[in-house]
Amino acid sequence: MTRLGVVGAGVMGTGVAQNFAEHGHHVVLVDRSKEALVRAEEEVRRYERFGHLLGAGSAGGRDGMAERVAYATELEALSDVDFVVENITEDWDLKREVYPRLDGICRETTPFAANTSAIPITRIASATERPELVLGIHFMNPVPMKHTVEVIRGWHTAQSTVDTALALLGEVGKEGVLVDDAPGFVSNRVLMLTINEAVFLVQDRVAPAEDVDRIFRSCFGHPMGPLATADLIGLDTILQSIEVLHDSFNDSKYRPCPLLKQMVAAGLHGRKSGKGFYDYS
Template sequence: MSVVGVAGAGVMGIGVTQNLAQTGHRVVLVDTEQQVLDAALQKIEAQLRMSRMLGGPAVDTAAAMALISTGVDPKALAEVDFVIENIPERWDLKRALYLEMDRICDPATVFVVNTSAIPITEFAAVTGRPEQLVGVHFMNPVPMKTAVELIAGEHTSAETVRRTRELLNAMGKKAIDVKDVCGFISNRVLMLTVNEAAFLVHQGVATAEAVDEVFRSCFGHPMGPLETADLIGVDTILHSIDVLYQHYRDSKYRPCPLLRTMANAGRHGRKSGRGFYEYGPTA
């Protein structure tokens, strides 16, 4: 199995790390603060213990946790086979990280961009290894989702795509090939839906509960769009819509003011305990 670095110990980084460890991969999880890493390990261990109860596989928790190491210095990624990057959807932060990783990592290391919206070719332009950079849009919660979007940039080599597809298969993921455009498939559609649902609440047309009930009861969706926003993170939703709006300059992507207010107020959804809904401490 490959040794995989995971950059960023937020919701997505935790999910990717858990998925890798429970499928037998050694993982190096990196973030800027040790307390963030410690909290991430606690979350991963709890989720591994509950995996069977949540409909996932039975996992040897101790064996999986033993495969995970952590570090606050990006130099911990120096000798991994892949780096899966999961930091927030802000180009300034991502660009700085890729420049640093390009200096640190082995020349053979493949960089995997876990982005929901930013075109992959933009990342290739700031590295010295454009052929070894590929996009994978993981869905949340990562261990429970069986498919991902796989995006080759303008310069991504066929060998990089092959190696990445093998890694994804080993993680139990079906890779769906998607063209390198802003938002890919999922977020070109999903973000518009979430944004319009937020406008319904913002304009007083309906409550969040009513909006989500229509999607569950009338369309058979397991979750409504605003429940989905809370799961993904309202701040992440806002970043993604901002990226779409800035890229396409189309008014249909204008972010709902309510999303910005909620993000500024720290109402980020499940991870903060409050979004469109209230959550307990274990949400």
């Protein structure tokens, strides 16, 4: 593997591009928004200069990494990549549009990895003519600093596809934990419930966000509380993920908190918007 395609230049897609470029891979980062690509390029160059301050990677690996990332607004730029990681928003309608296009553009042997929080991999694979080459790779944020990822096997995913993905992850210093396909997988089936219930605590005036997070940090040793984690991930992504779980399981325990829905509607999406449960302005 020397040439990786990354679809989506948001926080996660940019992090994936950084991580692979840092370890010598050439990356084509695609997003239909030119503004998103400009922000992504700025972040890649900032990481090349200052990544050592975060304790991430090695200075030697970052040397020249920005030159290993190319940027494009059309999926056709991925026609000759060896592996694709898709990172677009948690919206099945959008993903359902992208995968058939990738199927027609990429080589028949190119695996597709969905970096999704909750959407089942088998459903994603059904939108392609290569379901045996589709799997999930759930990267954690920030990507360059998180060394463990979920690897999700869909109904049709071939063992050779899993082996290829695990080998590729190993090349960039990551350990993949293989799980079977189910909405939310392991991490987000638990995490989204935790965050959603924490939002209910704020809505019901049991405790302010600061104290909810303080209890999780101080009592359980969590580096971040659930509401600070929600701000980091993005409250819009949290809402989309919990809605996928609610629709998939038809279980009321996954009902989205009204306060979460109201904050998303108000544009309070967390760090990326400057304000969520905390103010980042």
